[in-house]
Structures are given as structure tokens and as C-alpha cells.
Amino acid sequence: MRWVNRRIRRGPAILLGALPILLLALVYLVVAASRHAVNPNDKILPLPGDMVTAMALLLQPDPLSGRLLFWADTLASMQRLGIGLGISTLSALSAGLLLGVLPPIRTTFGPLVTSIAVIPPIALLPILFIAFGLGETAKVALIVVGIAPFMIRDVAAHVAALPREQIIKAQTLGASSWQVLLRVALPQAMPRLIQAVRLSLGPAWVFLISAEAIASDIGLGYRIFLVRRYLSMDVILPYVAWIALLAIATDLLLAWSSRALFRWAHGAAH
Amino acid sequence: MVQPRAVPLGARSRSLSALLSLRDVWVEYGDKVVLERVNLDIAAGSFVSIIGPSGAGKSSLLRVILGQEVPTRGAILLDGTPLTPECGPDRGVVFQRYSVFPHLSALDNTLFGLECAQAPFFARLFGARRRAAIAEAKEMLTAVGLSDSMQLYPAQMSGGMQQRLAIAQALIKRPRILLLDEPFGALDPGIRADMHALITRLWTDYALTVVMVTHDLREAFTLGTRVLTLDKRRNDPHAPHRFGATAVYDLPLLKRAPAPVEGD
Numbered sequence: 001m002r003w004v005n006r007r008i009r010r011g012p013a014i015l016l017g018a019l020p021i022l023l024l025a026l027v028y029l030v031v032a033a034s035r036h037a038v039n040p041n042d043k044i045l046p047l048p049g050d051m052v053t054a055m056a057l058l059l060q061p062d063p064l065s066g067r068l069l070f071w072a073d074t075l076a077s078m079q080r081l082g083i084g085l086g087i088s089t090l091s092a093l094s095a096g097l098l099l100g101v102l103p104p105i106r107t108t109f110g111p112l113v114t115s116i117a118v119i120p121p122i123a124l125l126p127i128l129f130i131a132f133g134l135g136e137t138a139k140v141a142l143i144v145v146g147i148a149p150f151m152i153r154d155v156a157a158h159v160a161a162l163p164r165e166q167i168i169k170a171q172t173l174g175a176s177s178w179q180v181l182l183r184v185a186l187p188q189a190m191p192r193l194i195q196a197v198r199l200s201l202g203p204a205w206v207f208l209i210s211a212e213a214i215a216s217d218i219g220l221g222y223r224i225f226l227v228r229r230y231l232s233m234d235v236i237l238p239y240v241a242w243i244a245l246l247a248i249a250t251d252l253l254l255a256w257s258s259r260a261l262f263r264w265a266h267g268a269a270h
Numbered sequence: 271m272v273q274p275r276a277v278p279l280g281a282r283s284r285s286l287s288a289l290l291s292l293r294d295v296w297v298e299y300g301d302k303v304v305l306e307r308v309n310l311d312i313a314a315g316s317f318v319s320i321i322g323p324s325g326a327g328k329s330s331l332l333r334v335i336l337g338q339e340v341p342t343r344g345a346i347l348l349d350g351t352p353l354t355p356e357c358g359p360d361r362g363v364v365f366q367r368y369s370v371f372p373h374l375s376a377l378d379n380t381l382f383g384l385e386c387a388q389a390p391f392f393a394r395l396f397g398a399r400r401r402a403a404i405a406e407a408k409e410m411l412t413a414v415g416l417s418d419s420m421q422l423y424p425a426q427m428s429g430g431m432q433q434r435l436a437i438a439q440a441l442i443k444r445p446r447i448l449l450l451d452e453p454f455g456a457l458d459p460g461i462r463a464d465m466h467a468l469i470t471r472l473w474t475d476y477a478l479t480v481v482m483v484t485h486d487l488r489e490a491f492t493l494g495t496r497v498l499t500l501d502k503r504r505n506d507p508h509a510p511h512r513f514g515a516t517a518v519y520d521l522p523l524l525k526r527a528p529a530p531v532e533g534d
Contacts, residue, residue, distance in 0.1 A: 163367075163368035165365040165367065165368035165369055166368055166369075166371060168336070168338055168357055168363065168365075169363060169365070169368075169369050169370075169371075169436075169439070169440075170371075170382070170386075171356070171357035171358065172336070172357050172358065172359060172361060172362050172363050172440065172443070172445070173359060173382055173383035173386055173439065173440075173443055174358070174359040174383055174386040174387045174443060175382075175386045175393070176386070176390065178390075178391075179386050179390075179393040182392075182393055183382065183385075183386075183393045184371060187373040187374075188371075188372070188373050262373070263423075264372055264373050264374075264423045264425060265372075265373070267425070
């Protein structure tokens, strides 16, 4: 049978998918163990035991501030990410709908959105720090500046590409511009909006970690850049894994909610 | 019954049964002339089939009547009143595809027209008004044979069912004129025959005035009370775009009397 025709059933598929991950973990363990055999104090590839010890310290109250650093970092980062994504999503929905449905708005503001979208957001970070100070606002603003233009353009393009027949039909059924926007464009933009959020999760994390690395006193990105000075791979690696886990969980939650809320957009399962 | 032709310009009298009149309508895109000098009177209760070769402006004519496109010259009168160049609830339409909303169930698709009219801001009805609207929508869906499929989404329906839904959705607004743009072109022959029976029944039951564009000659002659053929009268082989199409044949079919329109 040709490879293009091979379909893997669910059980074997999970096994096959897990295989490379397990293999990679195994390779890491072997290499780490061999390095430790040569030098028991090796810091570059820590063994799982070292990571547990290092993380246990971060899970206990910090002697200076009394905070549980791991959870405080997670909470701070998720809060920044959540606010940034929330603002971006709301602006993508409202601006995307207006740009997509109303040609005069598209003609007026389309070029502006496009121009903002091509600016590398990190280049704006100094401006954001100058304008908003080094606090939370600048970090959230970086996420918004980084992902909102892409999401706006994506939603607007999707709405503008709705079949012309639908918009005409709605008008022959008596719909005003507002009603077309509310009942025809908005519901059909929603699955695409969730798709855009999922695609923006990666960039959003990049901007979050960048902002935290440059100016912060708490957060997942702050911590890994802080402990870098001591070559603390035993903290960096668990933190990276934790970030990956958070990202996967968010993505799965969004995918699931899109399927649950907008069944019609997902092959309309009977 | 042959409908009176050549209604005088600006006729406003209801006794002259021209529901829709096109007066010297031209459609041009740049220097490409698509339609030229189209003069038409469409009587209330008639079923007009429009046929013609590809590119003869059949769909352009339909879009002009629909209000989706503005004619370059000329006027279109509905009940003697010039039409605004915008789509409105007085003209219903069924396209070949994309006529129904994929995110709404069959029932919600049909309710849409009622909700838009009765709830300008939210475009949704609640309580007793919603129940009344649902009853009306269910009646309409039953009339097109979708009584068992009200909760289905369009993606779960066959092509024929989607077109039935599109018709129900349009008819609930009681349009003065129903425009069909190759509505059965994408359906297989058996389903198409069912749809012909359906549209004929609805045309009689609801005393509809129908303008249908089709490329199927048999369909045009079986359904229509009048068949219009659009084609170019003149053709310059060196500049084929310089002359537009117009109605070259206008055949009233005597075999079937148009549905009587009463009390309107």
C-alpha cells in the first residue's frame, strides 16, 4: 500500500505519536547520565533528581518574600498573557467585523492596520516602556501590539470573504448593515476568531517572555532569564516544560470550545 | 392568457398588470456593454424564464432587478415606483449556491427574515412574538417539504433540501417578486423534477411572480408562462464587447394561465 493511503487507527496513533517524545527523553537521560559519570557536578544537562530538588525550593515559601515563587511566576505570567489575549481577541472581533463587513471602514482603516502589522513588535518595546513605564501595562501592551494586528486582519479577511450571496440574501430578508453584522458576520467570524487566537498563542508567549526577560521582577520568563546567570538548567528545563504544558492546555481548551460551541463549523457532526 | 405588452411609460395604474417594468436599461462595465436597450414589462403572477448563451447578461439582468447592481442607464419600476439600487425585502432571491446561512439551523434560517423586520436592534425575538414567528416559519418549512428537518444545519442537508430551505427563507417575507438564479442547476435530474413540482405548486399557492434565469431550455419552457431569450442583436467580430445583449425572443406560453392575483 502507498504511504499516502496509509491511515493509522486511534490506538496505534497515540503510541506512534508518543514514540519520538519518549525517544528524545531517553536520549537526554543517556547523555545526561554519561556527562554525570564524567563530572558529578555537571550543570548543563541535569538529571531528573536535580530538577526535582531545584523545583522543590521554588515550591516552598521564599525566605525573602515569603511567596511560593513557582506559583507566583505562573500566576503573573498567565495574568499578563490572559489580559493581552483578551484585549487582542476583543479588538480583533470588533475591528475585524467592522473592516470585513463595511467597505468604507475597510477603505479608511485597512491601510493603517496593514502598516501597523508589518512593524516588528519588539522594535516598539522601547516606546512601550517609555510610554507605559516598566510595569504591567507595557508587557500587556507588547502582547497586544504583537498579535492584535494579525488577528484583526485574519478576522477581517475571513468576514470579507463570506459569499456575496449570503450578504445579498440577508438584505432581501430585510437585514440592515447592523443586522448583517450581528447575525450573519459575527457568528461566522467566531470559529475563525478562535482559530486566530490559537495561532497567536505562540507569538503571544514569545512577546510575554521577551518583556519579562527585559524588565520584570516576577514571571516565568523573568525566572528563566534570572537563573540563566547561574547556569541553572535544573530550573530552566522544568520551567520550559511547564510553559509548553500551559500552551498545549490552552490550545486544547480553545480547540475543544470551538467544537463545542460552533458545531456547524466543524463538519457538522450528526 | 397573453399579458399586455408595451405598457406606456410611467404607468402607475394597478389595472395595467405590469408589476415590474424595465425602461431602456443598459448595463456597461467600462467600455464593455453587457445589456443594451432592455425594455420589459413583467405582469403580476407570471413566471418568466430567462435563457440565453453564456455571457449574454442573464445574471446581470437578474442582479439589476435584484438591486445588487445599478444599471448604467434606464429605470426599473416596481409597481410604477423607481427602485432604489439596493436589495430589499420586496424582491426575494434564491441563488444556485450559498443562499442559506451555514451557521443557522433550517428553522433559524427561516426565522431570520421575521426577526430582522420585528427586532431592529437585536434581530432576535423572544416570548410570544418568537412563538408566533416559529409557528409561521414551521408552516413555511412544511410547505416546502422540510417539516422533518427543521433542526438540521445546511451542511447536514442535501443540495435539494438546501434549495428548498432557500425558497422557504425567501417566501416568508412574501416578496412582490421572486428571483431565481439557476436555482436547480447544481441538482441531479430526479431531485430537479421534484423541485420543479414544488416551485410550480408554490407559485400557484402563493400567487408568486417569478423571474428565473436558467440554462436548461426544458426547464425554462416547462415552468415558465413566458420565455425571454437574451442575446446580442448585433455583433462586431473585431470588438465583441461593443454591443450588449437584449431580449431577442419574448415568447408568451399559452398552455398555462398565470395564477390569478386577487385583491392586491
